[in-house]
Amino acid sequence: MASYKRHIDPSSISDLTIGRLSVYLRCVDRLIEVGIETVSSQEMAKRFNLNSAQIRKDLAYFGEFGVRGVGYSVRDLRQYIVEILGLDRERRILIVGAGNLGTALCHYSGFSGDSFLVVGVLDCDPSRINTPTPAGLLVEDSARLADIVDQRRVEIGVITTPASAAQRICQEMADAGIPSILNFAPIRVKAPEGVRVTSVDLKVYLEELSFHLTHGR
Amino acid sequence: MASYKRHIDPSSISDLTIGRLSVYLRCVDRLIEVGIETVSSQEMAKRFNLNSAQIRKDLAYFGEFGVRGVGYSVRDLRQYIVEILGLDRERRILIVGAGNLGTALCHYSGFSGDSFLVVGVLDCDPSRINTPTPAGLLVEDSARLADIVDQRRVEIGVITTPASAAQRICQEMADAGIPSILNFAPIRVKAPEGVRVTSVDLKVYLEELSFHLTHGR
Structure with missing residues (x-):
């Protein structure tokens, strides 16, 4: 096989x-x-x-x-x-941005299942650092990004920062050696050659529903 | 035209x-x-x-x-x-489930933009009801769902409850006359004939990245 x-x-x-x-x-x-x-x-x-x-x-x-x-x-x-799909091994995920969305993704089923594991959630806000997420992870300082990526063998970086920080975090993730990035910030981010970025735009789901509402299907 | x-x-x-x-x-x-x-x-x-x-x-x-x-x-x-796509008019959205994901969606750009407007966020947890979200909406009691749908002319219901509550909320939304439902709970929900449900599965984005990590593209 x-x-x-x-x-x-x-x-x-x-x-x-x-x-x-x-x-x-x-x-x-x-x-x-x-x-x-x-x-x-x-x-x-x-x-x-x-x-x-x-x-x-x-x-x-x-x-x-x-x-x-x-x-x-x-x-x-x-x-x-x-x-x-390469799901026969574990892919380690690092989330940067511990606001509501980042926190939600920490314990989103599927983000920590058989094939994926959230190994860290980072933020630059001192009031968030060292507080626990509902999933039980402690928020860590985003200044430690490169070390954490290296030590925990992160393969997927998830950006859940405000738009203003997204490009900088994308670059830091790429510099740290993360090959794949999932971007939830509402802005286009560019990664260096060889790093794949997928942006998630939840509005498309609303637009699909809007089409059907409009055309009565 | x-x-x-x-x-x-x-x-x-x-x-x-x-x-x-x-x-x-x-x-x-x-x-x-x-x-x-x-x-x-x-x-x-x-x-x-x-x-x-x-x-x-x-x-x-x-x-x-x-x-x-x-x-x-x-x-x-x-x-x-x-x-x-029917985006030349405003579609009103009601979010049920004021945990991290529901709260994040309240102020997700695109969910409250030109074509969409979040008009309420509900929960059944007394410790959440009447607390403000970062977007400035007050969380309301989900027991009031039917009244709120009617008064605010809701067209899209968003389910961000735990899996255990999702089917019940889906039925309540349909009974209240909501024609379109976006389900984020990690469970299949069934709506009555004539009500459209789209389920969002964020894991598919990770699986796409996993494919490319595996095959080196």
């Missing part, structure tokens, strides 16, 4: 496909919960309101592992997606 | 297209910021790392309004997207 990894050319896989793999993983987890062991792309599409041709196409990137007329083994499918 | 609305069949437009319209809106706002008045799909694709054929296809749903060889008027394009 490990051999398929050699065939993946990540540049051929769009972020949309990756996003759908996350969706398939949720579906597969749900199938396991309800005790289903084998599933065809048609059944999966019907049950979760997805497109069966799209499912086959997305999973075909990664080689053939469905059996025609029978479908996918749910557990094999889960294992494949987990390996493709 | 208003006439194109008659041609939209919302059932023909996927949520992916709607999501891309949100992206185009951010791009167009950026073009306006830097003083660009006309843009072709190719220029827009190059500048924002998008797919020009996809841009043309997405915008073609809504009728022809680019001029061949010249491109789109940036302000017209903005106006079209704003109307399509």
Whole structure:
């Protein structure tokens, strides 16, 4: 099963496909919960309101592992997606900005689950430093960012600072060697070549609802 | 310009297209910021790392309004997207669950901007009720949900409660007449027929970063 990894050319896989793999993983987890062991792309599409041709196409990137007329083994499918997304190991997360959002993310399920672990939350505000978050982590001084990244082998930095601090923190994260950054601050941040930044814009969810409110669907 | 609305069949437009319209809106706002008045799909694709054929296809749903060889008027394009997404009017938001995430969303830019307005934040915890959020709203008693929805003409309900309360709050929102719900609780909630629920799963952003960490892109 490990051999398929050699065939993946990540540049051929769009972020949309990756996003759908996350969706398939949720579906597969749900199938396991309800005790289903084998599933065809048609059944999966019907049950979760997805497109069966799209499912086959997305999973075909990664080689053939469905059996025609029978479908996918749910557990094999889960294992494949987990390996493709790199969720078979722990990724360590550092959150910078211990306001309401940063504090919420410290104990957001999924940010500290099987594959991800929040190993620190930093702030520059003395009134926040050394106070505990509801998740039990003590807020630490953001002046210690580089040391903490190094000592705790951080791979993902999360920016939850005000917009005014976001670019500076992004640069500090990159300088400290963090390869991946998730930015929640409402501003575009630029990272040096080789560092990936994904910005989260929660307004898109409201805009989708607004479309449906407008067009009555 | 208003006439194109008659041609939209919302059932023909996927949520992916709607999501891309949100992206185009951010791009167009950026073009306006830097003083660009006309843009072709190719220029827009190059500048924002998008797919020009996809841009043309997405915008073609809504009728022809680019001029061949010249491109789109940036302000017209903005106006079209704003109307399509229904952002030319204010949508009122009620947040239920005044913990860290609910409190953060109260003053999240975008949740209270041109098109959206948070008109209340509710909780059932007496120690939270009547305390002010950093955004200046007073937390109100969630027992008053139905009255508040009615009086303040709420169109979007946001669930930021613990998982254990989410289904009950979803039902209360639907019963009170809220047509659209954005669920942040880490659980699947079911709304009655005719009420749209979108669930936000922030872990998908981490999974995307994990893919790129794994495959070295």
